[in-house]
Amino acid sequence: EAGVTQFPSHSVIEKGQTVTLRCDPISGHDNLYWYRRVMGKEIKFLLHFVKESKQDESGMPNNRFLAERTGGTYSTLKVQPAELEDSGVYFCASSQDRLGANEQFFGPGTRLTVL
């Protein structure tokens, strides 16, 4: 069974540009999460989808970040316009259902560098 996949693995962009990150969860997993780790800090929660609905987006830093999960399958996280402080590793995770919400399986991450 394929795990959580993320694309791209690396992205280098200039300040002010737009970047879109993609996450494909494990097939059949209703829950999809986005997390971010910036340099020297712990991994922080960004938001949580249950199928196509946003369950919790309390961790989204500001309105430059837009997450979508159309059709309840893959998800995208768009940063527009990107700022220097957005650099970091963006992880996606998925879990099967509410009972299994704490068994989250993580993708390899997308390393974003904003110059």
Place this chain on the structure above:
Amino acid sequence: QKEVEQDPGPLSVPEGAIVSLNCTYSNSAFQYFMWYRQYSRKGPELLMYTYSSGNKEDGRFTAQVDKSSKYISLFIRDSQPSDSATYLCAMSAMGGSWGKFQFGAGTQVVVTP
């Protein structure tokens, strides 16, 4: 003050020794406690998941939760060089924020042959 505190290490041990890792937390609402292992440039990999207080064992790994002290531990017996990685604790609460993990900063472990 951070909600979850974890010593970043590095923690260096000889092969075969017991690795002892721990996290403390301040939020008494946390009910679920997870340990993840992360190799360099990879995503976190779930090792152990416990609910509330008590011990849980899985092979060479033992997780302990002491909710009265707000303290969790992970022990790795008979450590191997392949156990060299960063170990992350994560916690979550029930209710409206279910599934929202609070992570520790991670402890880097080095097991030397």
